[in-house]
Amino acid sequence: MEIIGSGFHCNLSEIHLNLIDPNNHQEQEDAFKAGALCVAALLHHKFLEPRYQFSREIDPIVGVSFTGLFDFFVNAFGIDWLKWWEAGRPKNWGIGGKTTKYYLSDYFTEKEAEYLNRWRNIVHETVWDYCDRHGLRRPNRCTTVQPAGSKSLLTGASPGWHPPKAQRFIRRITFGKNDPIALACIDYGYSVVPSQSDKDEEGNLLNDPFDPRCSEWLVEIPIAVSWADLPGADSIDISQFSALAQMDFYLQVQNGYVTHNTSATIEVRESEIELLGNRIYEAIANDEGYISAALLARFDDRQSFPRFPFEPIDKPEYDRLSAEVLVRRKTNNFHAALNQYDNPNYVVYGPAACDSDKCLLPEKPEKR
Template identity: 80%
Template sequence: MDPQNDREQADAFAAGALSVATLLNHKFLEPRYQYSREIDPIVGVSFTGLFDFFVHAFGVDWLRWWEQGRPATPEGIEFKRQEEAYLTRWRDIVHAQVWDYCDRHGLRRPNRCTTVQPSGTKSLLTGASPGWHPPKAQRFIRRITFGKNDPVALACIDYGYSVIPGQSDKDENGNLLNDPFDPRCSEWLVEIPIAVSWADLPGADEIDISQFSALAQMDFYMNVQSHYVTHNTSATVEVRESEIELLGTRIYEAIQNDEGYISAALLARFDDRQSFPRLPFEPIDKAEYDRLSAEVLVRRKTDDFKNALQRYDLGELAEAGPAGCDSDKCLLPEKNPS
């Protein structure tokens, strides 16, 4: 959405509000679920791509402020005030729309109508950053897990994307397979080069998003929780070992000061990615992105993805499509208990 177009934003959040408000008409077959709905109805309007939206709204200076840790400088205080203004306005639009719908249809008003849900593959494929989180990088390879010969994956091949064996496919010596058509291969990773919408902004390439501190992430997450979300925000704060004490102290303060903190997942951040090959996200530079994008065009057999999909999908594969979870939280190697 255009950060300067208030009408467009209002229409989008009003549409989201109406789409969830109609769910309040649903009658549960399970009596306790229906009882819960009657005494405490809740709905949730979410968004994705918030980080990208604010880059377009505030420019590269906002990114540099993040790089500094989102300090309470005069510029930083103004940035945060503007973030709060957007978030609060969107929240108020959602609640007004849901409550108006409920009043007109004789339904009990929910007292919580906004959330940020976990962002899945579909939103990420639009190039949007997930939920409120910063993207992994300005440009990256996105790897999506499919079953071998999945119709969507086969269509991706015709569209020019490369396919490699999944992380679980190994030879008898424990080495990863390289040929996706190897009989031992059971899963495919479709590799898609992606650039965020602001990747070419002057100065954006100078900022290493992977170095954003855990405290900066926590600060932004809490701004979203405090000024938009009325139940919970899906949040994964990526933290280095040296940041554990600082982040732990900040979470403790948020709880003690009743700032609205509910929960956040913590994910260890490893600067050495060599330990985990073929992760769902692999940051790349502009030269690599341009090279991979050019190779996609060379391999492309069709410009119509829908027709490519219809060649393979006969409408009989109920489980076709990406794996239920292919994020870096789900695919880290399992450790057997000793």
Template identity: 70%
Template sequence: MPEIPTHELEQRLQRYGLNPCGEILGSNFHCNLSEIHLNRLDPKNLQEQEDAFTAGALSVATLLNHRFVEERYRQSRELDPIVGVSFTGLFDFFVHAFGVEWLEWWQAGRPQTAVGLAFKQKEQEYLNRWRDTVHRVIWDYCDRHGIKRPNRCTTVQPSGTKSLLTNASPGWHPPKSQRFLRRITFRKNDPVALACIDYGYQVVPSQSDKDENGHLLNDPFDPRCTEWLVEIPVAVSWADLPGADAIDVSQFSAPAQMDFYMQVQGCYVTHNTSATIELREAEVEALGTRIYEAIRDDEGYISAALLARFDDHQTFPRLPFEPINRATYQQFQQDVLDRRRTQDFQSALNRYDSGYLEEAGPAGCDSDKCLLPEQTPNS
């Protein structure tokens, strides 16, 4: 094994265990990211998948031609250039590939039965094929252009907002439900929110807007209201698959989620996987044991966030994702059409948005844009 200089070792250790974007910890480096929306691909069309991952690989590889002005960034890239080709909508892709039987296997906890092992083998074939495509394309590009090869090129990045653009289940995760009411936070009178009203979507005050008695406001035009929630009824792409409604995805066990996450980490990801495992109190011991085993047996586990299920504790009103049944979804959809005043969302937006507006208002990360203050790194 070659000796690694101390300064390079220190640089690399700063990166180990980061989330895929590296925006939480670490310093002096940048990661070039791209994302494949698997929910838009045909599981039977291997050439389409090859083309998609080739495009994602080239889009990050070409960014390695950029030369940083800052010396510390240039040095970091010379030591270890970082790229990450990610995907989202994996769960949707596999439902379309394997059908309701795959969902039923999930519901049973992804057991190691003959059927289960066959499903795992097929999952691995897809994941390995995509990973190999990414590395082959990036390394070939780097060799042809005299650029140092990144030693790892695949990741699954946090993919909440971007997944919504194509109605993909985020990253590798199961969706919250087959159908749900999505609530997106805007400041009051935001041009996009006003256009949403014209397009038929309902707007309600946010969780932070309350009266003098601490009760939530109901009128979005109340002068006390400062933030709006735009409510959008959403269904996953496989919601109407025969038999899918019999599966409650919110009941998928924490060990089953862990098993699927390890498939992704072991068969596709060479950086780190953004992973949030949702669990109930009764699952803590079993999940803790499984994580211990993954570390003990060196299975490639790096990290995962753990989140208590909403239904396991007191919840709160006007959730960002509120599961709804088929009938409620259909009623919400009809209500949107009944309220709609225009068929052209772009023209509605142009009516309210005359150009760049200073952002002010919604708190937290569920806004229409990032609200974290911009920071300038120390020299």
């Protein structure tokens, strides 16, 4: 969990760092102040459920998160920062100048921490000032990094602090057949194919999304990260970033910005298991701020399968698919297309927006 506890609700907001200029400190301050005010204002809410209201009164919980951190730092530091990642984020890497032995790795580490510390301080100062002025109990910690995969897609951000899957990729998003959003996507030019679960009698994937046997659609969207065209970026294979490099960056975020917990998924190969295990042990033994991280196995020979949610592609393929989207496009107004298909009687079947027991409020207040 990113916010540890039970029997409470947490007010969350999220900053999309990929949209912010690394050199514009005022823009960064405005963004994090806005995120802080969003969560602080919600502390006025009164819960009907007594246990949630009691929790709010004794320990108000808020969390200002961000996404697109990796993109932000690429834009801030350039290709050398990516090369440092490619090398594993080692210490004493890259000479910073002709007349000094100041390492680029030291510079990157210090500047990363500087950004993270400044944002954390802005959030806490803003939340606490708001609470003091409105007579609300101060939350004792206000920053987190929440899971941000789907929301990151709205602005093309790399999720949370994580590196993207590739500089360019096909993102496939699952919808129910004839979902209004999917129909609007078709008019906007995106291709639609049956999902991985839709197969014929012989177990072969269906190809026609309008086949009566098809129940779900995959909308295919070609995506490029904001820095994809940075000179030299295509030479960096993001899929080869080591587990130890990911661990190092996760700890940087946890120690520099986060006061709750950081949503973290470290992708690890079999050959890295012992190295990463030892590093996690050291982080715990040395009290380096480690709380938790999910581990996801990487298999270089089986990284993809048909209609994979994220399928890396090269620039020519991305350019071709993007051009095809424009050829198919019937309207440049996605909202108008959506309104055309929006049906108040359409029922969406699928997982709840939040299936945590924290979100399943009782219909009636509990009797005491």
